[in-house]
Amino acid sequence: MANETITVINNATGERHELPLREGTLGPKAVDISSLYKEAGIFTYDPGFMSTASCNSAITYIDGEEGVLLYRGYPIEQLATKSSFLEVSYLLIYGDLPGDKALVGFEKMIMRHTMLNENLKDFLDGFHYDAHPMSMLVGVVGSLSAFYHDSLSVNDPRHREISAHRLIAKLPTIAAAAYKHSVGEPIMYPRNDLRYCANFLHMMFATPCEDYKPTLIGEKAMNLLFILHADHEQNASTSTVRLAGSSGANPFACIAAGIASLWGPAHGGANEAVLDMLLEIGSVENVQRYIEKAKDKDDPFRLMGFGHRVYKNYDPRAKIIREVCHQLLDELPEAANNPLFELAMKLEEIALNDAYFVERKLYPNVDFYSGIIYQALGFPRNMFTVMFAVARTVGWVAHWLEMMSDPNNRIGRPRQIYCGPAQRDYLPISKR
Numbered sequence: 001m002a003n004e005t006i007t008v009i010n011n012a013t014g015e016r017h018e019l020p021l022r023e024g025t026l027g028p029k030a031v032d033i034s035s036l037y038k039e040a041g042i043f044t045y046d047p048g049f050m051s052t053a054s055c056n057s058a059i060t061y062i063d064g065e066e067g068v069l070l071y072r073g074y075p076i077e078q079l080a081t082k083s084s085f086l087e088v089s090y091l092l093i094y095g096d097l098p099g100d101k102a103l104v105g106f107e108k109m110i111m112r113h114t115m116l117n118e119n120l121k122d123f124l125d126g127f128h129y130d131a132h133p134m135s136m137l138v139g140v141v142g143s144l145s146a147f148y149h150d151s152l153s154v155n156d157p158r159h160r161e162i163s164a165h166r167l168i169a170k171l172p173t174i175a176a177a178a179y180k181h182s183v184g185e186p187i188m189y190p191r192n193d194l195r196y197c198a199n200f201l202h203m204m205f206a207t208p209c210e211d212y213k214p215t216l217i218g219e220k221a222m223n224l225l226f227i228l229h230a231d232h233e234q235n236a237s238t239s240t241v242r243l244a245g246s247s248g249a250n251p252f253a254c255i256a257a258g259i260a261s262l263w264g265p266a267h268g269g270a271n272e273a274v275l276d277m278l279l280e281i282g283s284v285e286n287v288q289r290y291i292e293k294a295k296d297k298d299d300p301f302r303l304m305g306f307g308h309r310v311y312k313n314y315d316p317r318a319k320i321i322r323e324v325c326h327q328l329l330d331e332l333p334e335a336a337n338n339p340l341f342e343l344a345m346k347l348e349e350i351a352l353n354d355a356y357f358v359e360r361k362l363y364p365n366v367d368f369y370s371g372i373i374y375q376a377l378g379f380p381r382n383m384f385t386v387m388f389a390v391a392r393t394v395g396w397v398a399h400w401l402e403m404m405s406d407p408n409n410r411i412g413r414p415r416q417i418y419c420g421p422a423q424r425d426y427l428p429i430s431k432r
Contacts, residue, residue: 006031010040022053026061026070043415053234055242056406059092059398060233064310069317071231072096080320085226085391086110086196089168092231092398107196113169114190114199116177117147124181133386134263136178142256144170152250154404163251164397171390172196176203179383197222200390205378217331221373224324228317228366229388231395233310237261237268241396242403243412251400258396259389268388271371274305275340275381283339284346291347295356305368306351307361317366322348325369328376344372 004021017040020032030053033044046052061070069076072091079088083097090098090106098106123143127136145152148166151159177187180203188203198219206212214222232238241258245251262268281290293301308315329341348364351357374384403409 004029008036008040010042015040024056027063037415043417045417049239054239054412055234055403057234057399057402058095059402060231060395062233062310064308067316069232076228076316077320080224080227080317083227084195085223085230085394088227088230089394092394093164093401109165110169110196111190111192113166114173114192116170116173120147120174121177121187124177124187127181129182129184131182133175133178133182133383134259134389136181137174137386137389138256138259138263140174140178141167141171141259142253144252145250148252154245154248154250157405160251160401160404164401167251167255167393167397171393172200173203175383175386175390176200178386179204179380182382195219197226201377215331217328218377221324221328221377224321225370225373225387226391228321229370229391231392231398235267236264237392238396238399241400245400245403246409246412248411251397254400255393255396258392262389262392263385268385268392270304270367271374271384271388272381274344274368274371275375275384277304278340278343278347281343281347284343287343287346287350291350291354303347303351303362305371306357306364308365315363315365318364318369321366321369321373322364325373328373332376338375340375341372344368 004023005018006021008017008019009015010017017036019036021029022032023029037043044052059072061073062068071079071088072095074091074097079091083091086107087098087103089110090103120140120143123140124136127139144166148163151162153159173190180187186208188206188208190199191202192199194202198214201214201218201222202212204212205214234242237258240261241254244254244257249257265273281287290301290303293299294303326345329345348368351362351364357363370388371381371384374387375381379387
């Protein structure tokens with residue numbers, strides 16, 4: 001209710017402070033502490049912001065206890081099985097699913113922006129051949145403001161929309177170009193006669209002397225992965241985009257900041273870490289031994305791709321992706337015969353039936369399956385997080401647009417508890 005409050009009592013002084021409670025459409029109520037420092041002279045302390053709502057948002061809702069994920073109110077299960085990635089992109093940005101005419105117009109608009117300025121190829125050539133593709137992605141996306149500065153007014157709604165379209169359109173082109181640079185192959189231009197995911201696969205795996213035709217199951221898997229990764233509420237990278245954007249920074253700089261945050265192994269790099277773990281385990285015969293190592297609190301080994309910071313139930317995205325993962329492995333014999341996939345499936349089977357993991361709700365998460373699927377489609381391990389960034393750009397853009405249109409938007413300025421030395425006087429170096 002609008003008039004609900006909570007009373008905070010300072011035991012040291014006996015002072016009482018009434019703080020309003022705020023309530024969204026779904027989820028727990030939140031104590032509005034925005035006036036707490038002004039009224040009581042105290043901060044709140046919440047490392048990792050696990051109990052702090054940093055903003056109002058109408059984009060994504062997560063219920064970690066029940067395993068629920070909604071995009072603009074639509075269950076992820078429905079969108080993943082019935083929508084295209086660009087249809088979901090329209091939903092996240094504009095708030096509603098598009099009709100036929102709106103979707104066709106949006107698709108045409110995105111495809112109009114898939115090309116890169118030719119000078120960006122020279123920029124890519126400046127990276128060392130073995131640079132991680134994520135480092136190239138951060139640099140190139142950040143540089144876009146130097147090439148597309150005609151529509152960079154963050155206070156102009158039309159400029160914001162154009163920048164959003166450019167980012168969604170150009171990320172696959174940049175990602176594929178980064179891959180081509182890393183393997184010494186010519187950059188492939190986008191083909192606007194192909195669908196979004198098929199075009200991306202074309203730019204990744206075609207060459208000037210040999211065309212590439214993605215399989216239907218491969219395109220379906222890519223479309224599904226992109227939908228599942230499109231947004232996930234106020235995670236580290238999305239919060240980074242919002243914090244950077246709160247200063248009025250241009251959208252390309254904000255998305256580059258989000259990419260840098262996503263690169264961390266505790267965030268988007270987790271799917272890459274899954275494959276590293278599988279390589280360490282080595283073979284099916286070693287699975288049980290590594291399961292026991294994971295249970296040993298004194299052993300540094302951890303199962304990557306299991307459990308989630310928010311979900312205390314089965315990650316709803318993992319339920320969906322698991323089915324496609326098994327379907328993909330069934331339809332691609334070269335993938336099914338890969339010992340890494342056999343190992344992953346054995347690890348999944350044991351963990352899903354082991355009381356230790358079931359009791360702690362350490363189910364396989366979306367990172368566990370996405371790495372397997374990307375490997376089956378032919379993506380090298382260092383491109384896994386890049387795929388995540390291509391998909392999540394839509395969510396980042398949606399949150400940036402929402403924040404920039406919010407009349408209550410203020411520059412982010414977290415506070416701290418200072419734990420350093422108290423004030424002291426400078427001493428000449430001869431007396432130290």
